[in-house]
Amino acid sequence: MNLTLRDVKKIKDIISGLDEKDKECIYKETDRLIKSNPLPDYIRTFKPDEFTNDAVTFLENYDVDYQDDSATRFWDEIYKRITVEYALDVFRRRYTYNEVA
Numbered sequence: 001m002n003l004t005l006r007d008v009k010k011i012k013d014i015i016s017g018l019d020e021k022d023k024e025c026i027y028k029e030t031d032r033l034i035k036s037n038p039l040p041d042y043i044r045t046f047k048p049d050e051f052t053n054d055a056v057t058f059l060e061n062y063d064v065d066y067q068d069d070s071a072t073r074f075w076d077e078i079y080k081r082i083t084v085e086y087a088l089d090v091f092r093r094r095y096t097y098n099e100v101a
Contacts, residue, residue, distance in 0.1 A: 001088075010095065014087040026086050030079045039074045 044056050059066040
């Protein structure tokens with residue numbers, strides 16, 4: 001998707017103008033996606049060495065701070081992604097006119 005600076009501004013304006021109903025939709029979608037939590041699997045496969053699997057297992061089982069921090073960061077990142085997806089959908093509906101053949 002190629003966006004002009006004007007398009008980017010419009011999308012950011014859409015995001016800043018989201019109301020509570022919009023945010024509730026975004027929250028529900030984020031919550032739905034988070035349930036599968038693919039983060040530990042991704043961390044295990046990202047440039048692993050001989051200790052990676054044991055390290056991730058240790059963090060998952062014995063480091064409460066890691067568990068809390070990673071869950072929070074992951075949720076925040078997915079929430080941001082879903083927010084932008086939502087805004088892009090609004091943007092396309094407002095500003096894209098498909099020609100009827």
